[in-house]
Amino acid sequence: MPEPRLPEELVDLAAELDARDPLAGYRSEFVLPDGVLAYLDGNSLGRPLRVTGERxxxxVDDEWGERLIRAWDERWLDRPTAVGDLIGRVVLGAAPGQTVVGDSTTVLLYKLVRAAVDARPERTEIVADTENFPTDRFVLASVAAETGRTIRWIEPDPATGVQPAEVAAVLSDRxxxxxLSHVAYKSAYVADLSAITAAAHGAGALVLWDLSHSAGVVETALDAADVDLAVGCSYKFLNGGPGGPAFGYVARRLQDELVQPITGWMGHAEPFAMGPDYVPATGIRRFLSGTPPILSMIPVEDMLTLVERAGMPAVRAKSVALTEYAITVADRVLAPLGVVVASPRDAATRGGHVTLEHDAMKTVVEELWRRGVIPDFRQPRGLRVGLSPLSTSFGELATALAHVRQILAEVPCG
Incomplete structure (x- = not known):
């Protein structure tokens, strides 16, 4: 079988983009095994950093092995808020004291959803969209059942995402x-966070944004947009590893008002007092529950340090360039084979991945994985090209898309 290759002008374009990429040097800081020809799933699980293994x-030898239980008093108790502040500063546009790390995304979603609706006891409806990630929808359904509320479902066009007008149309004093998700997990559509937040506030409602597909790849400014609440995972563009902890953001103005529903010892005002009653800690710490995952915060901290060094504007600029190149290749060599670009073409409304649709994509992805080219498949017919800017090169992307082209030419649709 001949080695797959794109037309020379597309290969040359990838080489040119790599040559003038100011972030190209960061790629060498990641673990890059020889058995992986191309990795296009950074939007699901980011590559590990080499320094993380060393840390x-x-x-194990020093903090855990040497300091043992003493490390809680010396450092570990402050890690959830210290790493939270780092996330806030580097990728969220959030001042200190509003972001905390701990739990999974699902658990944090539940805690903040439940706290938000309980803070508006006279209001009976929750607004959400049918295209959101399953976890978000499942959590909402559970909270609605627990609290006797109704969900007002928006059914957006998957290609355009949730529009401010669609949200405004279902808002009321109920x-x-x-x-909502800031970046749609299927199409990568970027919602108008500021406009939707303002519309919700105009109706007296709170807003909770899922930032799982935007944190670390799309610039956000939570404080400037007056966002109430946000959650996000750390294992995608923040490279926190499998099962990496989530983060939660609660605007300072709401922290004393909201009561989180899973009260645990780590959210207590005096965790080691072991008293008979729960007294919440002040500030963002009250949104902790159980023992925080100290080990799992190390990879997140390493990646945030790298992102801060590169700068989010530069990261976003490369993300746009990578997705633009993917669309250019798709239009030139994949569209004639029946591939449809199912992500926004306007860079301002496109996140860090591009979804390519074709009826044979499930078979294509299976063969790509066998070859060491790793994107992911989303039902019913989508291949997601996930592009983590600091670890992905244009040449790597060109190689992957050349394999997609070759396989599609050999595998008939249907």
Missing amino acids: LARF TALVL
């Missing part, structure tokens, strides 16, 4: 909470 080994 984890030192942690709306307690609006829950």
Whole structure:
């Protein structure tokens, strides 16, 4: 079988983009195994940093092995808020004291959804969209059942995402909470966070944004947009590893008002007092529950340090360039084979991945994985080209898309 290759002008374009990429040097800081020809799934699980392996080994020997239980008093108790502040500063546009790390995305979603609707007891509706990630929809359904509320479902066009007008049309004085994703996990459509937040506030509702597909790849400014609440995972563009902890953002103005529903010892005002009653800690710490995952914060901290060094504007600029190149290749060599670009073409409304649709994509992805080219498949016919800017080169992307082209030419649709 001949080695797959794109037309020379597309290969040359990838080489030119790599040559003038100011972030190209960061790629060498990641673990890049020889068995992986191209990795296009950074929007699901980011590559590990080489320094993380070294730090984890030192942690076992020093912080854990040497300091043992003393490390809680010396450092670990502050890690959830310290890493939270780092996330806030580097990727969220959030001042200190509003972001905390701990739990999974699902658990944090539940805690903040429940706290939000309980803070609006007289309001009976929650607004959400049918295209959101399953976890978001499942959590909302559970909270609605628990609290006797109704969900007002928006059914957006998957290609364009949730529009401010669609949200405004279902808002009323019955709306307690609006829950949406900033970047759609299927199409990568970027919602108008500021406009939707303002519309919800105009109706007296709170807004909770899921930032799982935007944190670390799309610039956000939560404080400037007056966002109420946000959650996000750390294992995508923040490279926190499988099962990496989530983060939660609660605007300072709401922290004393909201009561989180999973009260645990780590959210207590005096965790080691072991008293008979729960007294919440002040500030963002009250949104912690159980023992925080100290080990799992190390990879997140490493990646945030790298992102801060590169700068989010530069990261976003490369993300746009990578997705633009993917669309250019798709239009030139994949469209004639029946591939449809199912992501926004306007860079301002496109996140860090591009979805390519074709009826044979499930078979294509299976063969790509066998070859060491790794994107992911989303039902019913989507291949997601996930592009983590600091670890992905244009040449790597060109190689992957050349394999997609070759396989599609050999595998008939249907």
